[in-house]
Amino acid sequence: MAVSQRQWGTTPSISWTPPTEKEILQNEELTDELKRQGQYEAPSETEKKQALLIQLQKIAVEFVKHVCRKNNLPQSIIDSAGGRICTYGSYRLGAYAPGSDIDTLVVAPRHVSRDDFFEHMPSILERMLPPGAIEEMKPVPEAYVPIIKLVISGTDFDLNFTRLAISSVPFELDVKDTNLLRGLDDRELRALNGPRVADELMHLVPQKKTFRTALRAIKLWAQRRAIYGNIVGFPGGVAWGMLVARVCQLYPQATGSVIVMKFFRIIGRWNWPQPILLKESEDHPIQARVWNPRIYPTDKYHLMPIITPAYPAMCATHNIGPTTKKIIIQELERGGDITDKISFGKLQWKDLFTKHTYFTKDYKYYLSIISGSTSKDAQASWSGFVESKVRLLVQSLESQGSIAVARLFNKGFTREHRCTDENERTAVLHGDMQYQAANVKTETTDTIKDPLHNAVAQGGADATAIMNGNGQITQDGTEPHGFYTTTYYIGIELAQDSTKKLDVSEQSRDWKEQQCRAAGYEEGRNFLNITATRR
DSSP: OOOOOSOOSSSOOSOOOOOOHHHHHHHHHHHHHHHHTTOSOOHHHHHHHHHHHHHHHHHHHHHHHHHHHHTTOOHHHHHHOBOEEEEEHHHHHTOOOTTOOEEEEEEEOTTOOHHHHHHHHHHHHHHHSOTTOEEEEEEETTSSSOEEEEEETTEEEEEEEEEOSSSOBOTTOOTTOGGGGTTOOHHHHHHHHHHHHHHHHHHTOSOHHHHHHHHHHHHHHHHHTTOOOTTTTSOOHHHHHHHHHHHHHHSTTOOHHHHHHHHHHHHHTOOTTSOBOSSOOOOOTTOOOOOOTTTOGGGGGOSSOBBOSSSSOOBTTTTOOHHHHHHHHHHHHHHHHHHHHHHTTSSOGGGGGOOOOIIIIIOSEEEEEEEEESSHHHHHHHHHHHHHHHHHHHHHHHTSTTEEEEEEOSSOEEEEEEOSSHHHHHHHHTTOOTTBOTTSOOEEHHHHOOHHHHHHHTTOTTHHHHHTTOSSOOOTTOOTTEEEEEEEEEEEEEOTTSOSOOOOHHHHHHHHHHHTTSTTOOBTTEEEEEEEEEO
16 A cells, blocks of 8 residues: 655654565564454454444434424424534554444534433433343443443443534534534533544554554553553553554554564653654644643653644643553563564564563562442442552552552452451451352453443542442442452562561551542441552
8 A cells, every 4th residue: 555755743754665575474473463362353243333333323313303302493403413423442443352342422513412411312222222232321420521331232332422512413524623622611522532532543644554453462462461551550542552653653654563563662762751742733722721841830740741643632641650651661672672583583473462470470569459348339439439549559659768669450350259247348358368259250340341430430520429329320239248349459569778578557558548538438338458468
Protein backbone atom coordinates (compact mmCIF):
# COMPACT_ATOMS: atom_id res chain seq x y z
CA MET A 1 0.00 0.00 0.00
CA ALA A 2 1.40 3.37 -1.06
CA VAL A 3 1.89 5.81 1.80
CA SER A 4 1.65 9.58 1.35
CA GLN A 5 5.12 11.14 1.50
CA ARG A 6 3.92 13.94 3.76
CA GLN A 7 5.21 14.59 7.26
CA TRP A 8 3.43 12.36 9.75
CA GLY A 9 3.37 13.83 13.23
CA THR A 10 5.29 16.72 14.73
CA THR A 11 8.72 15.83 13.28
CA PRO A 12 9.99 14.37 10.00
CA SER A 13 10.02 10.60 9.71
CA ILE A 14 13.24 8.72 10.51
CA SER A 15 13.02 6.31 7.58
CA TRP A 16 10.89 5.79 4.46
CA THR A 17 12.66 2.55 3.56
CA PRO A 18 10.24 -0.15 2.30
CA PRO A 19 10.27 -3.48 4.17
CA THR A 20 12.74 -6.18 3.24
CA GLU A 21 11.80 -9.82 2.59
CA LYS A 22 13.16 -10.70 6.04
CA GLU A 23 10.98 -8.04 7.69
CA ILE A 24 7.90 -9.24 5.80
CA LEU A 25 8.58 -12.79 7.00
CA GLN A 26 9.06 -11.60 10.59
CA ASN A 27 5.76 -9.75 10.36
CA GLU A 28 4.01 -12.92 9.24
CA GLU A 29 5.59 -14.78 12.15
CA LEU A 30 4.40 -12.10 14.55
CA THR A 31 0.85 -12.29 13.19
CA ASP A 32 0.88 -16.08 13.46
CA GLU A 33 2.04 -15.86 17.08
CA LEU A 34 -0.66 -13.32 17.94
CA LYS A 35 -3.23 -15.72 16.51
CA ARG A 36 -1.80 -18.57 18.60
CA GLN A 37 -2.04 -16.28 21.62
CA GLY A 38 -5.76 -15.78 20.94
CA GLN A 39 -5.59 -12.13 19.93
CA TYR A 40 -7.82 -12.42 16.85
CA GLU A 41 -11.49 -13.35 17.02
CA ALA A 42 -13.27 -15.61 14.55
CA PRO A 43 -14.86 -13.88 11.52
CA SER A 44 -18.28 -15.03 12.75
CA GLU A 45 -17.76 -13.10 16.00
CA THR A 46 -16.77 -9.97 14.08
CA GLU A 47 -19.89 -10.23 11.94
CA LYS A 48 -22.01 -10.75 15.06
CA LYS A 49 -20.65 -7.57 16.67
CA GLN A 50 -21.23 -5.59 13.47
CA ALA A 51 -24.84 -6.83 13.35
CA LEU A 52 -25.39 -5.84 16.99
CA LEU A 53 -24.00 -2.36 16.31
CA ILE A 54 -26.44 -1.99 13.40
CA GLN A 55 -29.25 -2.91 15.80
CA LEU A 56 -28.00 -0.38 18.35
CA GLN A 57 -27.93 2.30 15.65
CA LYS A 58 -31.62 1.69 14.92
CA ILE A 59 -32.36 1.74 18.65
CA ALA A 60 -30.50 5.06 19.06
CA VAL A 61 -32.64 6.67 16.34
CA GLU A 62 -35.83 5.30 17.89
CA PHE A 63 -34.72 6.50 21.34
CA VAL A 64 -34.26 10.06 20.03
CA LYS A 65 -37.66 9.97 18.28
CA HIS A 66 -39.31 8.61 21.42
CA VAL A 67 -38.01 11.51 23.52
CA CYS A 68 -39.02 14.02 20.86
CA ARG A 69 -42.56 12.60 20.78
CA LYS A 70 -42.73 12.65 24.58
CA ASN A 71 -41.79 16.33 24.50
CA ASN A 72 -44.51 17.05 21.89
CA LEU A 73 -42.05 18.39 19.34
CA PRO A 74 -43.23 19.03 15.77
CA GLN A 75 -43.13 16.08 13.36
CA SER A 76 -40.60 17.90 11.17
CA ILE A 77 -38.14 17.99 14.10
CA ILE A 78 -38.84 14.36 14.97
CA ASP A 79 -38.16 13.25 11.39
CA SER A 80 -34.82 15.13 11.17
CA ALA A 81 -33.55 14.58 14.75
CA GLY A 82 -31.47 11.53 13.85
CA GLY A 83 -29.15 10.00 16.43
CA ARG A 84 -25.94 8.09 16.04
CA ILE A 85 -23.92 5.28 17.58
CA CYS A 86 -20.13 5.83 17.72
CA THR A 87 -17.55 3.33 18.93
CA TYR A 88 -14.26 4.20 20.59
CA GLY A 89 -11.48 2.56 22.57
CA SER A 90 -9.85 -0.68 21.40
CA TYR A 91 -12.77 -1.66 19.18
CA ARG A 92 -12.61 1.56 17.20
CA LEU A 93 -8.83 1.24 16.91
CA GLY A 94 -9.29 -2.28 15.53
CA ALA A 95 -6.93 -3.86 18.08
CA TYR A 96 -9.17 -5.82 20.41
CA ALA A 97 -9.04 -9.39 21.66
CA PRO A 98 -11.94 -11.87 21.69
CA GLY A 99 -14.31 -11.18 24.55
CA SER A 100 -13.37 -7.50 24.82
CA ASP A 101 -16.20 -5.09 25.53
CA ILE A 102 -17.21 -2.46 22.99
CA ASP A 103 -17.12 1.16 24.15
CA THR A 104 -20.16 2.75 22.52
CA LEU A 105 -21.50 6.32 22.54
CA VAL A 106 -25.08 7.40 21.79
CA VAL A 107 -24.95 10.88 20.23
CA ALA A 108 -28.23 12.79 20.41
CA PRO A 109 -29.44 16.30 19.48
CA ARG A 110 -29.92 19.10 21.98
CA HIS A 111 -33.52 18.32 22.98
CA VAL A 112 -32.52 14.90 24.43
CA SER A 113 -30.95 14.89 27.90
CA ARG A 114 -28.81 12.50 29.93
CA ASP A 115 -31.79 11.96 32.23
CA ASP A 116 -33.83 10.93 29.19
CA PHE A 117 -31.12 8.41 28.32
CA PHE A 118 -31.26 6.66 31.67
CA GLU A 119 -35.03 6.90 31.93
CA HIS A 120 -36.03 5.66 28.47
CA MET A 121 -33.13 3.82 26.85
CA PRO A 122 -33.38 0.63 29.01
CA SER A 123 -37.03 0.03 28.11
CA ILE A 124 -36.42 0.76 24.42
CA LEU A 125 -33.51 -1.70 24.40
CA GLU A 126 -35.76 -4.37 25.92
CA ARG A 127 -38.53 -3.65 23.42
CA MET A 128 -36.42 -3.59 20.26
CA LEU A 129 -33.92 -6.37 20.93
CA PRO A 130 -35.01 -10.03 20.52
CA PRO A 131 -36.46 -11.71 23.62
CA GLY A 132 -33.66 -13.03 25.83
CA ALA A 133 -30.93 -11.14 23.94
CA ILE A 134 -30.20 -8.89 26.95
CA GLU A 135 -28.26 -10.98 29.44
CA GLU A 136 -27.31 -8.10 31.72
CA MET A 137 -28.21 -4.42 31.96
CA LYS A 138 -26.91 -2.13 34.71
CA PRO A 139 -27.32 1.66 34.45
CA VAL A 140 -24.68 3.64 36.40
CA PRO A 141 -25.76 7.29 36.05
CA GLU A 142 -23.48 8.61 38.82
CA ALA A 143 -20.23 7.39 37.22
CA TYR A 144 -17.47 9.78 36.15
CA VAL A 145 -18.52 8.78 32.62
CA PRO A 146 -22.17 7.68 33.12
CA ILE A 147 -22.91 4.40 31.33
CA ILE A 148 -25.37 1.60 30.86
CA LYS A 149 -23.51 -1.71 31.13
CA LEU A 150 -24.99 -4.17 28.64
CA VAL A 151 -24.40 -7.78 27.69
CA ILE A 152 -26.26 -8.59 24.48
CA SER A 153 -26.07 -12.13 23.12
CA GLY A 154 -22.73 -12.70 24.86
CA THR A 155 -21.18 -9.38 23.76
CA ASP A 156 -20.32 -6.70 26.35
CA PHE A 157 -21.15 -3.06 25.64
CA ASP A 158 -20.44 0.05 27.71
CA LEU A 159 -23.19 2.35 26.44
CA ASN A 160 -22.38 6.00 27.03
CA PHE A 161 -24.33 9.15 26.13
CA THR A 162 -23.77 12.70 24.99
CA ARG A 163 -25.90 15.34 23.42
CA LEU A 164 -24.79 18.06 21.05
CA ALA A 165 -26.02 21.64 20.86
CA ILE A 166 -27.52 21.04 17.41
CA SER A 167 -31.05 20.09 16.33
CA SER A 168 -30.11 17.13 14.12
CA VAL A 169 -27.51 14.36 14.38
CA PRO A 170 -27.17 12.72 10.96
CA PHE A 171 -25.56 9.30 10.57
CA GLU A 172 -22.66 10.79 8.59
CA LEU A 173 -21.79 13.29 11.34
CA ASP A 174 -18.00 13.76 11.67
CA VAL A 175 -17.20 13.81 15.40
CA LYS A 176 -13.74 15.26 14.64
CA ASP A 177 -15.41 18.60 13.87
CA THR A 178 -14.40 20.82 16.81
CA ASN A 179 -17.44 23.05 16.30
CA LEU A 180 -19.50 20.24 17.81
CA LEU A 181 -17.89 21.01 21.18
CA ARG A 182 -19.74 24.31 21.56
CA GLY A 183 -22.27 24.37 24.37
CA LEU A 184 -21.25 21.04 25.96
CA ASP A 185 -20.88 20.55 29.70
CA ASP A 186 -17.90 18.68 31.17
CA ARG A 187 -19.57 15.25 31.09
CA GLU A 188 -20.74 15.70 27.51
CA LEU A 189 -17.26 16.84 26.51
CA ARG A 190 -15.62 13.83 28.19
CA ALA A 191 -18.06 11.46 26.52
CA LEU A 192 -17.50 12.88 23.04
CA ASN A 193 -13.75 12.89 23.61
CA GLY A 194 -13.64 9.07 23.41
CA PRO A 195 -14.59 8.69 19.72
CA ARG A 196 -12.89 11.97 18.83
CA VAL A 197 -9.53 10.73 20.13
CA ALA A 198 -9.95 7.33 18.44
CA ASP A 199 -10.94 8.84 15.09
CA GLU A 200 -8.14 11.41 15.19
CA LEU A 201 -5.59 8.76 16.13
CA MET A 202 -6.58 6.54 13.19
CA HIS A 203 -6.37 9.57 10.90
CA LEU A 204 -2.78 10.23 12.04
CA VAL A 205 -1.23 6.79 11.36
CA PRO A 206 0.28 6.08 7.91
CA GLN A 207 -0.88 2.44 7.62
CA LYS A 208 -3.85 1.26 9.67
CA LYS A 209 -3.14 -2.46 9.26
CA THR A 210 0.47 -2.01 10.40
CA PHE A 211 -0.65 0.06 13.37
CA ARG A 212 -3.22 -2.54 14.42
CA THR A 213 -0.79 -5.44 14.23
CA ALA A 214 1.80 -3.57 16.29
CA LEU A 215 -0.78 -2.38 18.84
CA ARG A 216 -2.13 -5.91 19.35
CA ALA A 217 1.42 -7.03 20.11
CA ILE A 218 2.23 -4.15 22.46
CA LYS A 219 -1.06 -4.48 24.37
CA LEU A 220 -0.53 -8.22 24.83
CA TRP A 221 3.04 -7.61 25.98
CA ALA A 222 1.94 -4.88 28.45
CA GLN A 223 -0.82 -7.09 29.86
CA ARG A 224 1.49 -10.08 30.27
CA ARG A 225 4.07 -7.92 32.01
CA ALA A 226 1.41 -6.38 34.31
CA ILE A 227 2.06 -2.79 33.21
CA TYR A 228 -1.40 -2.08 31.82
CA GLY A 229 -4.08 0.04 33.50
CA ASN A 230 -4.51 3.78 33.99
CA ILE A 231 -6.11 3.67 37.44
CA VAL A 232 -3.10 1.92 39.00
CA GLY A 233 -0.53 4.17 37.35
CA PHE A 234 0.30 2.46 34.05
CA PRO A 235 -0.75 3.43 30.51
CA GLY A 236 -4.20 2.24 29.45
CA GLY A 237 -5.16 0.91 26.03
CA VAL A 238 -5.51 4.26 24.28
CA ALA A 239 -2.21 5.55 25.76
CA TRP A 240 -0.35 2.48 24.47
CA GLY A 241 -2.10 3.12 21.16
CA MET A 242 -0.77 6.67 20.99
CA LEU A 243 2.76 5.44 21.69
CA VAL A 244 2.52 2.88 18.89
CA ALA A 245 1.05 5.52 16.56
CA ARG A 246 4.01 7.82 17.20
CA VAL A 247 6.48 5.09 16.17
CA CYS A 248 4.36 4.40 13.08
CA GLN A 249 4.71 8.08 12.15
CA LEU A 250 8.48 7.81 12.38
CA TYR A 251 8.58 4.71 10.13
CA PRO A 252 5.65 5.18 7.72
CA GLN A 253 6.39 2.19 5.47
CA ALA A 254 7.52 -0.30 8.12
CA THR A 255 5.79 -3.59 8.89
CA GLY A 256 4.08 -4.24 12.20
CA SER A 257 7.03 -6.33 13.37
CA VAL A 258 9.50 -3.52 12.67
CA ILE A 259 7.27 -1.05 14.52
CA VAL A 260 7.30 -3.36 17.56
CA MET A 261 11.09 -3.67 17.45
CA LYS A 262 11.59 0.08 17.08
CA PHE A 263 8.96 0.78 19.74
CA PHE A 264 11.00 -0.55 22.66
CA ARG A 265 14.12 1.43 21.85
CA ILE A 266 12.40 4.70 20.90
CA ILE A 267 9.90 4.83 23.75
CA GLY A 268 12.28 3.22 26.26
CA ARG A 269 14.90 5.92 25.63
CA TRP A 270 12.51 8.83 25.23
CA ASN A 271 13.60 12.07 26.86
CA TRP A 272 10.85 12.25 29.49
CA PRO A 273 9.09 14.44 30.50
CA GLN A 274 9.14 15.65 26.89
CA PRO A 275 5.58 14.81 25.80
CA ILE A 276 4.53 12.33 23.14
CA LEU A 277 2.52 14.32 20.59
CA LEU A 278 0.89 12.97 17.43
CA LYS A 279 0.14 16.46 16.13
CA GLU A 280 0.72 20.06 17.10
CA SER A 281 -1.72 21.38 19.67
CA GLU A 282 -4.56 23.48 18.33
CA ASP A 283 -6.56 26.42 19.66
CA HIS A 284 -10.32 26.75 19.54
CA PRO A 285 -12.80 29.51 20.40
CA ILE A 286 -14.47 27.44 23.16
CA GLN A 287 -11.22 27.78 25.18
CA ALA A 288 -11.41 24.48 27.03
CA ARG A 289 -8.56 23.55 29.35
CA VAL A 290 -5.79 21.84 27.37
CA TRP A 291 -2.59 20.21 28.59
CA ASN A 292 0.03 22.94 28.87
CA PRO A 293 2.73 22.88 31.59
CA ARG A 294 3.63 26.50 30.85
CA ILE A 295 0.16 27.60 31.98
CA TYR A 296 -0.99 24.93 34.42
CA PRO A 297 1.51 24.09 37.21
CA THR A 298 0.06 20.61 37.82
CA ASP A 299 0.90 19.59 34.23
CA LYS A 300 4.59 20.08 35.05
CA TYR A 301 4.47 17.09 37.40
CA HIS A 302 3.41 14.57 34.74
CA LEU A 303 6.36 12.19 34.48
CA MET A 304 5.55 10.49 31.16
CA PRO A 305 3.03 12.74 29.39
CA ILE A 306 1.23 11.15 26.43
CA ILE A 307 -1.11 13.77 24.95
CA THR A 308 -4.39 13.00 23.22
CA PRO A 309 -4.54 14.29 19.62
CA ALA A 310 -8.12 15.63 19.66
CA TYR A 311 -9.04 19.03 21.05
CA PRO A 312 -9.02 19.65 24.00
CA ALA A 313 -5.64 17.92 24.36
CA MET A 314 -5.30 16.01 27.63
CA CYS A 315 -2.62 13.92 29.31
CA ALA A 316 -3.64 10.26 29.20
CA THR A 317 -0.95 9.20 31.69
CA HIS A 318 -1.25 11.67 34.59
CA ASN A 319 -1.41 8.76 37.08
CA ILE A 320 2.10 7.51 36.36
CA GLY A 321 4.33 7.87 39.42
CA PRO A 322 8.05 7.38 40.09
CA THR A 323 7.78 3.62 40.65
CA THR A 324 5.53 2.90 37.69
CA LYS A 325 7.75 5.02 35.45
CA LYS A 326 10.79 3.04 36.60
CA ILE A 327 9.02 -0.28 35.99
CA ILE A 328 7.80 0.79 32.53
CA ILE A 329 11.31 1.82 31.45
CA GLN A 330 12.77 -1.44 32.80
CA GLU A 331 10.20 -3.45 30.88
CA LEU A 332 10.79 -1.46 27.70
CA GLU A 333 14.52 -2.19 27.99
CA ARG A 334 13.80 -5.88 28.54
CA GLY A 335 11.44 -5.89 25.55
CA GLY A 336 14.10 -4.24 23.39
CA ASP A 337 16.66 -6.88 24.36
CA ILE A 338 14.24 -9.66 23.45
CA THR A 339 13.22 -8.16 20.09
CA ASP A 340 16.90 -7.62 19.21
CA LYS A 341 17.41 -11.36 19.66
CA ILE A 342 14.24 -12.09 17.69
CA SER A 343 15.64 -10.01 14.84
CA PHE A 344 18.78 -12.18 14.80
CA GLY A 345 16.83 -15.43 15.06
CA LYS A 346 18.01 -16.21 18.61
CA LEU A 347 14.52 -15.96 20.15
CA GLN A 348 10.93 -16.25 18.94
CA TRP A 349 7.98 -13.89 19.26
CA LYS A 350 6.45 -16.04 21.99
CA ASP A 351 9.41 -15.09 24.21
CA LEU A 352 8.24 -11.47 24.16
CA PHE A 353 4.89 -12.44 25.63
CA THR A 354 6.05 -14.47 28.64
CA LYS A 355 4.14 -13.74 31.82
CA HIS A 356 5.45 -11.46 34.56
CA THR A 357 7.16 -12.84 37.68
CA TYR A 358 5.62 -10.32 40.09
CA PHE A 359 4.57 -12.92 42.67
CA THR A 360 7.23 -15.57 42.11
CA LYS A 361 10.50 -13.69 41.75
CA ASP A 362 10.39 -9.90 41.63
CA TYR A 363 9.88 -9.00 45.29
CA LYS A 364 10.68 -10.37 48.72
CA TYR A 365 8.10 -8.31 50.64
CA TYR A 366 4.44 -7.68 49.84
CA LEU A 367 1.60 -5.69 51.34
CA SER A 368 -1.89 -7.14 50.98
CA ILE A 369 -4.65 -4.52 51.02
CA ILE A 370 -7.84 -6.47 51.72
CA SER A 371 -11.20 -4.72 51.44
CA GLY A 372 -14.34 -6.61 52.40
CA SER A 373 -18.11 -6.20 52.59
CA THR A 374 -21.12 -8.19 53.70
CA SER A 375 -22.86 -8.01 50.28
CA LYS A 376 -21.71 -8.24 46.68
CA ASP A 377 -22.91 -4.81 45.60
CA ALA A 378 -21.58 -3.09 48.71
CA GLN A 379 -18.22 -4.68 47.95
CA ALA A 380 -18.34 -3.69 44.27
CA SER A 381 -18.50 0.00 45.21
CA TRP A 382 -16.27 -0.22 48.32
CA SER A 383 -13.52 -2.10 46.47
CA GLY A 384 -13.71 0.45 43.65
CA PHE A 385 -13.22 3.24 46.16
CA VAL A 386 -10.26 1.44 47.75
CA GLU A 387 -8.71 0.83 44.32
CA SER A 388 -8.96 4.54 43.51
CA LYS A 389 -7.05 5.37 46.72
CA VAL A 390 -4.32 2.68 46.81
CA ARG A 391 -2.01 4.91 44.77
CA LEU A 392 -1.96 7.33 47.72
CA LEU A 393 -0.56 4.55 49.90
CA VAL A 394 2.03 3.80 47.22
CA GLN A 395 3.04 7.47 47.16
CA SER A 396 3.43 7.44 50.93
CA LEU A 397 5.62 4.33 50.76
CA GLU A 398 7.73 5.81 47.95
CA SER A 399 8.56 8.77 50.17
CA GLN A 400 10.07 6.48 52.82
CA GLY A 401 13.83 6.35 52.47
CA SER A 402 14.14 2.65 53.30
CA ILE A 403 11.94 1.65 50.30
CA ALA A 404 13.41 1.69 46.81
CA VAL A 405 10.33 0.39 44.97
CA ALA A 406 6.65 0.12 45.94
CA ARG A 407 4.83 -1.45 43.01
CA LEU A 408 1.08 -1.91 42.98
CA PHE A 409 -0.07 -4.95 41.00
CA ASN A 410 -2.36 -3.82 38.21
CA LYS A 411 -5.49 -5.74 39.19
CA GLY A 412 -7.32 -6.85 42.30
CA PHE A 413 -8.31 -10.40 43.25
CA THR A 414 -11.94 -10.94 44.24
CA ARG A 415 -12.97 -13.80 46.52
CA GLU A 416 -16.16 -14.99 48.16
CA HIS A 417 -16.11 -16.45 51.67
CA ARG A 418 -18.56 -18.05 54.10
CA CYS A 419 -18.13 -16.49 57.54
CA THR A 420 -20.52 -17.19 60.41
CA ASP A 421 -19.13 -14.70 62.90
CA GLU A 422 -16.85 -11.72 63.39
CA ASN A 423 -13.82 -13.86 64.25
CA GLU A 424 -13.99 -15.64 60.90
CA ARG A 425 -14.31 -12.30 59.05
CA THR A 426 -11.28 -11.01 60.95
CA ALA A 427 -9.30 -14.10 59.93
CA VAL A 428 -10.22 -13.50 56.27
CA LEU A 429 -9.13 -9.86 56.53
CA HIS A 430 -5.72 -11.12 57.72
CA GLY A 431 -5.33 -13.35 54.66
CA ASP A 432 -6.83 -16.65 55.91
CA MET A 433 -8.23 -18.61 52.94
CA GLN A 434 -9.90 -21.47 54.82
CA TYR A 435 -13.33 -19.79 54.66
CA GLN A 436 -13.26 -19.16 50.91
CA ALA A 437 -16.34 -20.59 49.19
CA ALA A 438 -15.36 -23.84 47.52
CA ASN A 439 -17.67 -23.40 44.56
CA VAL A 440 -16.64 -19.84 43.68
CA LYS A 441 -13.30 -19.26 41.99
CA THR A 442 -10.99 -16.32 42.58
CA GLU A 443 -11.32 -13.75 39.79
CA THR A 444 -9.54 -10.54 38.90
CA THR A 445 -11.20 -7.14 38.70
CA ASP A 446 -10.36 -6.73 35.02
CA THR A 447 -12.18 -9.92 34.01
CA ILE A 448 -15.29 -9.24 36.11
CA LYS A 449 -15.70 -5.70 34.68
CA ASP A 450 -18.23 -4.78 37.36
CA PRO A 451 -19.75 -1.39 36.39
CA LEU A 452 -20.26 -0.29 40.01
CA HIS A 453 -16.65 -1.10 40.91
CA ASN A 454 -15.33 0.66 37.81
CA ALA A 455 -17.56 3.71 38.31
CA VAL A 456 -16.17 4.36 41.79
CA ALA A 457 -12.60 3.35 40.88
CA GLN A 458 -12.53 6.01 38.16
CA GLY A 459 -12.97 8.64 40.87
CA GLY A 460 -16.16 10.37 39.77
CA ALA A 461 -17.61 13.25 41.74
CA ASP A 462 -20.66 11.13 42.60
CA ALA A 463 -18.72 8.12 43.86
CA THR A 464 -20.11 8.63 47.37
CA ALA A 465 -23.66 8.48 46.01
CA ILE A 466 -22.95 5.09 44.47
CA MET A 467 -21.25 3.82 47.65
CA ASN A 468 -24.26 4.92 49.72
CA GLY A 469 -26.58 2.93 47.48
CA ASN A 470 -28.16 5.87 45.65
CA GLY A 471 -27.33 4.30 42.32
CA GLN A 472 -29.36 1.46 40.85
CA ILE A 473 -27.92 -1.24 43.10
CA THR A 474 -29.57 -4.53 44.00
CA GLN A 475 -28.67 -7.17 46.53
CA ASP A 476 -29.21 -10.05 44.10
CA GLY A 477 -26.82 -12.97 44.45
CA THR A 478 -25.73 -12.28 48.03
CA GLU A 479 -25.35 -15.54 49.96
CA PRO A 480 -26.25 -16.04 53.66
CA HIS A 481 -23.05 -15.58 55.72
CA GLY A 482 -21.39 -14.28 52.55
CA PHE A 483 -18.29 -12.13 52.94
CA TYR A 484 -16.84 -10.62 49.79
CA THR A 485 -13.24 -9.41 49.50
CA THR A 486 -10.96 -7.77 46.98
CA THR A 487 -7.21 -7.90 47.57
CA TYR A 488 -4.59 -5.60 46.07
CA TYR A 489 -0.89 -6.30 46.35
CA ILE A 490 2.08 -3.94 46.62
CA GLY A 491 5.50 -5.44 45.98
CA ILE A 492 8.25 -3.85 48.12
CA GLU A 493 11.94 -3.60 47.28
CA LEU A 494 14.06 -2.22 50.12
CA ALA A 495 16.79 0.33 49.51
CA GLN A 496 20.31 -1.11 49.47
CA ASP A 497 21.36 0.89 52.52
CA SER A 498 18.23 0.04 54.55
CA THR A 499 18.16 -2.09 57.68
CA LYS A 500 16.59 -4.97 55.71
CA LYS A 501 13.55 -4.70 57.97
CA LEU A 502 10.21 -3.65 56.55
CA ASP A 503 8.21 -1.33 58.81
CA VAL A 504 5.30 0.45 57.14
CA SER A 505 2.95 0.40 60.12
CA GLU A 506 2.63 4.18 60.33
CA GLN A 507 1.90 4.68 56.62
CA SER A 508 -0.55 1.76 56.60
CA ARG A 509 -2.40 2.98 59.68
CA ASP A 510 -2.72 6.57 58.45
CA TRP A 511 -3.94 5.48 55.00
CA LYS A 512 -6.45 2.99 56.41
CA GLU A 513 -7.90 5.52 58.84
CA GLN A 514 -8.28 8.05 56.05
CA GLN A 515 -10.27 5.63 53.84
CA CYS A 516 -12.49 4.54 56.73
CA ARG A 517 -13.45 8.18 57.31
CA ALA A 518 -14.87 8.42 53.76
CA ALA A 519 -18.54 9.39 53.53
CA GLY A 520 -19.46 6.12 51.81
CA TYR A 521 -17.87 3.88 54.44
CA GLU A 522 -20.30 2.09 56.76
CA GLU A 523 -18.98 0.32 59.85
CA GLY A 524 -20.25 -3.24 60.04
CA ARG A 525 -20.83 -3.35 56.28
CA ASN A 526 -17.41 -2.34 54.91
CA PHE A 527 -14.02 -3.57 56.16
CA LEU A 528 -10.36 -2.82 55.37
CA ASN A 529 -7.06 -4.29 56.52
CA ILE A 530 -3.40 -4.27 55.48
CA THR A 531 -1.07 -7.18 56.12
CA ALA A 532 2.64 -7.57 55.37
CA THR A 533 3.95 -10.87 53.99
CA ARG A 534 7.33 -12.16 52.95
CA ARG A 535 8.00 -14.52 50.07
